[in-house]
Every structure is written in structure tokens, then in C-alpha cells.
Amino acid sequence: MNELTENDRKRLTEYLGKEFYNEPRPKHALTIIPNRTFTTWQDFGDLKDRLEEKGEWKEFWFWVWDCEAIKWTDSDFGEVLMSGDSCLKLLEIAQDAPRFCGLVNEWLKEKEAKP
Numbered sequence: 587m588n589e590l591t592e593n594d595r596k597r598l599t600e601y602l603g604k605e606f607y608n609e610p611r612p613k614h615a616l617t618i619i620p621n622r623t624f625t626t627w628q629d630f631g632d633l634k635d636r637l638e639e640k641g642e643w644k645e646f647w648f649w650v651w652d653c654e655a656i657k658w659t660d661s662d663f664g665e666v667l668m669s670g671d672s673c674l675k676l677l678e679i680a681q682d683a684p685r686f687c688g689l690v691n692e693w694l695k696e697k698e699a700k701p
Contacts, residue, residue: 590624594691598624601694602636624687633690649693650679 590598596606599622607621622629637643679685 590688590691594688595621595624597694597698598622598629598633598687598691601690602632624691625684627683630683630686633687637690646690646693649696650676650689653689653692 599606604622624633634643637646679689
């Protein structure tokens with residue numbers, strides 16, 4: 587996953603319902619709030635919470651499964667199961683805050699591009 591650009595960070599900040607400040611900062615601002623990096627566990631948690639608030643959590647993970655080529659297999663009992671490698675991929679994503687934030691950004695870009 588590539589490092590997020592200023593536009594990417596702006597997209598994620600606005601998705602959270604916050605204001606993104608372009609340099610220079612507004613002169614009237616009493617407190618200078620730095621723009622988020624979207625590399626921390628706080629960023630991960632805030633994006634996760636926002637996805638849930640907007641009812642988009644499942645839609646996002648289905649998209650992740652598709653873009654990360656998560657494989658599902660049929661068991662002998664007619665159940666659909668995730669392969670072991672696929673489980674590991676999801677666990678890796680869930681333990682990597684910058685990667686998770688980057689995937690949310692990619693998902694939002696794809697949504698914006700749809701008519």
C-alpha cells in the first residue's frame with residue numbers, strides 16, 4: 587500500500603466529518619489542530635467507528651475480500667469457509683493500522699468514482 591497523499595488524508599478526514607486544513611492554517615484558529623496521518627490505532631478506531639455509524643462496515647469488508655482476493659472454500663458439510671491463507675490476510679489487515687486506513691481510502695475513492 588502506498589503512502590497516503592494529502593488528498594487521501596483529506597478524503598479520510600472529511601469521511602470522519604472533520605475539517606481538513608490546507609497550509610497555511612487559518613489565522614482565526616485559536617488552536618492549531620494538525621491534520622491526521624492515518625497511521626495510528628486512533629485513526630484505525632475512528633474510521634472503524636465511522637464505518638459502523640454509517641452502516642458501511644460489512645460493505646467495506648466485502649470490498650476488502652474482493653480486492654485482497656480472499657478465497658472461500660466449500661467444506662464437506664456444505665458450508666462455505668474461508669481458507670487458512672485468507673484468514674491470515676484478514677488478520678494481517680486488522681493488525682496494521684496504516685494498511686487498514688489505506689484500504690478505507692481506496693474503497694472511498696472507488697465509491698466516489700461510481701455514477
